[in-house]
Amino acid sequence: MSGILQALREQQHHMNPKEQILAQFILEHAHEAVHLSITELAGRSGTSAATVSRFCRSLLFKGYGDFRMKLAAELVQPVPAKPSYQDIVAGNTLHSIAQAIETNHLRSISDTTRQLDLTEVQRAVDALHDARRIDLYGMATSGMVAYDCQQKLVRIGKMAQHWADSHMQITSATSLGEGDVAFAFSYSGETPETLDALLCAKERGATTISLTKFGANRISQLADIRLYASSLEEGMRRGDMASRIAQLHVVDILFTALLSLHFDDYVPLLEQSFQEVKKYRKEKGR
Amino acid sequence: MSGILQALREQQHHMNPKEQILAQFILEHAHEAVHLSITELAGRSGTSAATVSRFCRSLLFKGYGDFRMKLAAELVQPVPAKPSYQDIVAGNTLHSIAQAIETNHLRSISDTTRQLDLTEVQRAVDALHDARRIDLYGMATSGMVAYDCQQKLVRIGKMAQHWADSHMQITSATSLGEGDVAFAFSYSGETPETLDALLCAKERGATTISLTKFGANRISQLADIRLYASSLEEGMRRGDMASRIAQLHVVDILFTALLSLHFDDYVPLLEQSFQEVKKYRKEKGR
DNA sequence: AAAAATGGTGAAAATTATTTTCTTCCTCAT
DNA sequence: ATGAGGAAGAAAATAATTTTCACCATTTTT
Numbered sequence: 353m354s355g356i357l358q359a360l361r362e363q364q365h366h367m368n369p370k371e372q373i374l375a376q377f378i379l380e381h382a383h384e385a386v387h388l389s390i391t392e393l394a395g396r397s398g399t400s401a402a403t404v405s406r407f408c409r410s411l412l413f414k415g416y417g418d419f420r421m422k423l424a425a426e427l428v429q430p431v432p433a434k435p436s437y438q439d440i441v442a443g444n445t446l447h448s449i450a451q452a453i454e455t456n457h458l459r460s461i462s463d464t465t466r467q468l469d470l471t472e473v474q475r476a477v478d479a480l481h482d483a484r485r486i487d488l489y490g491m492a493t494s495g496m497v498a499y500d501c502q503q504k505l506v507r508i509g510k511m512a513q514h515w516a517d518s519h520m521q522i523t524s525a526t527s528l529g530e531g532d533v534a535f536a537f538s539y540s541g542e543t544p545e546t547l548d549a550l551l552c553a554k555e556r557g558a559t560t561i562s563l564t565k566f567g568a569n570r571i572s573q574l575a576d577i578r579l580y581a582s583s584l585e586e587g588m589r590r591g592d593m594a595s596r597i598a599q600l601h602v603v604d605i606l607f608t609a610l611l612s613l614h615f616d617d618y619v620p621l622l623e624q625s626f627q628e629v630k631k632y633r634k635e636k637g638r
Numbered sequence: 639m640s641g642i643l644q645a646l647r648e649q650q651h652h653m654n655p656k657e658q659i660l661a662q663f664i665l666e667h668a669h670e671a672v673h674l675s676i677t678e679l680a681g682r683s684g685t686s687a688a689t690v691s692r693f694c695r696s697l698l699f700k701g702y703g704d705f706r707m708k709l710a711a712e713l714v715q716p717v718p719a720k721p722s723y724q725d726i727v728a729g730n731t732l733h734s735i736a737q738a739i740e741t742n743h744l745r746s747i748s749d750t751t752r753q754l755d756l757t758e759v760q761r762a763v764d765a766l767h768d769a770r771r772i773d774l775y776g777m778a779t780s781g782m783v784a785y786d787c788q789q790k791l792v793r794i795g796k797m798a799q800h801w802a803d804s805h806m807q808i809t810s811a812t813s814l815g816e817g818d819v820a821f822a823f824s825y826s827g828e829t830p831e832t833l834d835a836l837l838c839a840k841e842r843g844a845t846t847i848s849l850t851k852f853g854a855n856r857i858s859q860l861a862d863i864r865l866y867a868s869s870l871e872e873g874m875r876r877g878d879m880a881s882r883i884a885q886l887h888v889v890d891i892l893f894t895a896l897l898s899l900h901f902d903d904y905v906p907l908l909e910q911s912f913q914e915v916k917k918y919r920k921e922k923g924r
Numbered sequence: 925a926a927a928a929a930t931g932g933t934g935a936a937a938a939t940t941a942t943t944t945t946c947t948t949c950c951t952c953a954t
Numbered sequence: 955a956t957g958a959g960g961a962a963g964a965a966a967a968t969a970a971t972t973t974t975c976a977c978c979a980t981t982t983t984t
Binding site: 675677687692702 | 969970971972973974
């Protein structure tokens with residue numbers, strides 16, 4: 353708790369009645385208050401503009417404008433020590449929600465990077481580079497990650513396919529073979545549809561890669577190359593938000609590593625696909 | 639270099655003469671500028687108050703007050719301790735790649751949270767809550783974000799649709815009307831397909847929301863409610879990796895806010911959809 | 925080359941925000 | 955009871971901001 357708010361809290365009880373109300377309102381709605389004009393603030397807090405103005409001056413600010421500016425400056429101060437994962441419940445303020453989600457995401461990314469096994473990353477990169485064909489499996493949220501990965505791979509000329517449909521996943525896995533790669537995305541590591549497809553691919557001789565939460569799970573057990581996205585506190589209700597960010601983070605690292613290690617093979621292709629999209633749009637007359 | 643100043647620097651050369659002078663002055667005297675009234679700033683920079691006001695609005699701030707506040711908030715944050723965005727080139731070690739990507743992602747999330755306008759978030763949440771039907775537009779990487787958002791909305795019983803196909807986007811937009819919401823995702827803010835769809839939706843009377851990079855761009859100009867994901871250094875080749883994370887971050891905040899503010903409406907639905915998927919799998923004998 | 929349209933600009937008007945003054949009302953001590 | 959003192963809002967005064975409008979310069983059209 354920093355300067356101004358702290359001061360308000362301490363001095364609150366030595367203030368005039370209306371000023372106490374005002375102080376209370378500001379303490380409870382600080383982030384909202386800085387966006388309000390003096391008249392609006394007066395209205396919202398049940399006081400008058402004159403009172404607010406006096407209030408600010410009695411706190412030795414130059415006026416309402418000065419007060420608001422200083423308060424705003426104080427409120428952007430970053431959270432000091434990064435707290436751990438936070439759950440989200442009813443009735444939180446927007447600010448605390450934004451803060452909590454930020455914390456979760458930052459933590460997810462840090463944790464994921466920290467526990468990433470670069471040897472496994474290297475093996476995954478090699479497998480992807482050498483792959484004839486790449487199949488990507490994932491359902492729901494993890495399906496999105498798989499799709500993201502597919503987009504990236506296609507842009508550098510890889511034969512990569514993602515099937516959102518679980519039947520198609522299996523169908524496609526059936527036609528894999530030696531020299532192909534099957535990449536399974538599943539945060540829980542237990543998603544049956546994904547597991548089935550991966551199993552099928554493995555039986556056909558494809559190299560299997562998994563990206564799951566950290567810890568033992570059936571999908572990573574099955575995989576030749578195992579990547580992990582940081583695991584969240586249990587009990588997190590909407591854990592899939594942070595896990596998705598963490599998974600994408602791993603995909604980004606994988607893809608960037610692939611690019612960097614085989615720069616001359618891929619970057620021209622990437623550049624080219626970018627230019628072609630631009631050209632195509634021009635031709636359509638935009 | 640963070641949001642506003644960065645945007646000023648990038649856009650400076652596409653501005654009117656007087657605005658360039660003004661931008662230059664602000665870039666050189668940022669810390670002084672936030673303490674000046676609009677008239678003082680106009681005097682010091684050799685322009686007029688009217689020009690300053692227009693300048694702020696053309697940058698899509700709500701006015702000079704809004705601009706000053708946001709700028710002040712930004713300046714409080716000193717030079718970040720964390721290293722700034724990093725580009726990725728050939729021949730890096732895996733470790734430095736992982737490190738660089740982590741840095742980029744962490745920065746993106748922090749910056750995005752910091753510059754989020756919670757009033758706009760609130761408005762977006764209200765619009766989504768009240769919406770009869772929600773259309774989500776986005777191409778390529780931003781299409782993924784749109785899809786992610788759709789998944790979330792559908793899980794809480796909203797009629798939400800995302801079209802990856804640009805023709806379908808327009809077709810769908812045509813049938814929107816009063817009380818519906820159109821939500822456009824585009825990092826550049828200039829994607830023609832997305833712009834067209836949003837324009838069409840707006841003409842039909844739908845409420846429009848945009849999620850773009852920070853700074854003036856055609857899509858956010860068109861939108862009733864404007865959300866921004868932090869803007870990266872220019873020249874970042876694979877900037878869309880970090881931007882995608884930042885956009886998802888905003889989607890998470892939006893969605894969580896929606897849940898938290900209407901807890902009783904939505905959480906049972908969410909819980910239910912989760913249970914149903916589980917049950918469905920059991921029935922299939924897993 | 926002239927005319928018309930467009931766009932940038934500042935002066936002034938209109939609007940809005942903030943501060944000060946003035947008045948009322950309340951409390952408390954005499 | 956009464957008046958001193960102070961709290962608080964109404965209204966007035968001041969200041970700041972935004973919008974309108976007229977002007978000029980530039981570009982485009984005829």
